[in-house]
Amino acid sequence: MNRNDLEANAVDRVVQALVLALATALGGCGNSDGNEDGAGAAGGVGGETTSGASGSSAGDSNSAGVGGGQTSGGAAGESNGGAAPSMPPDVARDRLGVGSVHGCAIDLDGHIVCWGDPASTYPSSDLGQTQPPEGEYVHIACHSYTCCAINVFDQAYCWGQLAGLGASGDAIHVSVGGSETCIVEENHEGVCVPESGEGSYRLPGQYVQMAMGHLFGCALSEEGEVSCWGNNDYGQTESPQGAFLYITAGPGLHACGIREDGSVTCWGSDDFGQATVPSGTFKHVCAGEAHSCGVKDDGSVVCWGAGTITGDCQGAAYECGQSDPPPGKFRQVACDGSHTCGLKEDGSLACWGSNTADKSTPPPDFRSW
16 A cells, blocks of 8 residues: 555545534534543643533543543443444554453444453453443554544544543544554644653644554554654664655564565564564554564464464463464554454454453454445
């Protein structure tokens, strides 16, 4: 997919969102009260939300606002018509995310489905990350005990440990990291909110995507250039030159990106070979803690770094099999420290690696587009 295609898709997404919002308003099928009970729960950033304005801040529109916290009750920006998202599948919109003890994905109807049972093994880790908000969504990102997603109305919502973090304004991309959550707004400005919820800041420049890692982050500009900031102990903020189509960072100290020619480049820590990419061209990639995985053009998944089944699934390398993907054709992959999940071409899910808390046991009847 070239840059012209990505820009065309971005325009299509904006037009589709506007058409859907207009149709809802004219048809009278919007629910002006449906968000009163759920969206803008206590703990949100930047002031209390007003009823019927899911995710909007009551304060200054340029300040950090509320981006979620809803786990039940009113639907987050959901219309009563229940229309499925019309967003085309592309590399810039992730439909799958995994955390430390869970996973979540967007199904055919745009609803978020999560799996894992944190309370069964680590009760203190059950922070609501498997209880997604209602509504119809087009993009999801997870890290540790938090997930964030963007709905069909370009509103961002977060749940789990960092429930309530977000940014005011319409969102086209969101990424969750170890210390902050960052959103690209519709005007292509980047807004980051620290874990504490205080001291939000805007990044200079125009962006199309964020990739947040452990204590560092990277942003992809409209021109395809990558810029990174934060901790640089392993060179993870020394982004490579050249144009990229997609970037990713995970719970570790490295990041990866897909270049315009389809090749993958990784930078940062390479202690376990997680930044040493095999040859070939890719259509999706994910960065874990000590491993990485990518979907090649033929749909097969290859992984590199630590994670083959050679140890006892303990220690820094987490030798749990997270680098041993199953056969089959895939569209996307998502990496965590000790497990990996993939969205297959038939819309089903497959996970490999550690199955602690059933985090590698997605629902067998799940289907996505």
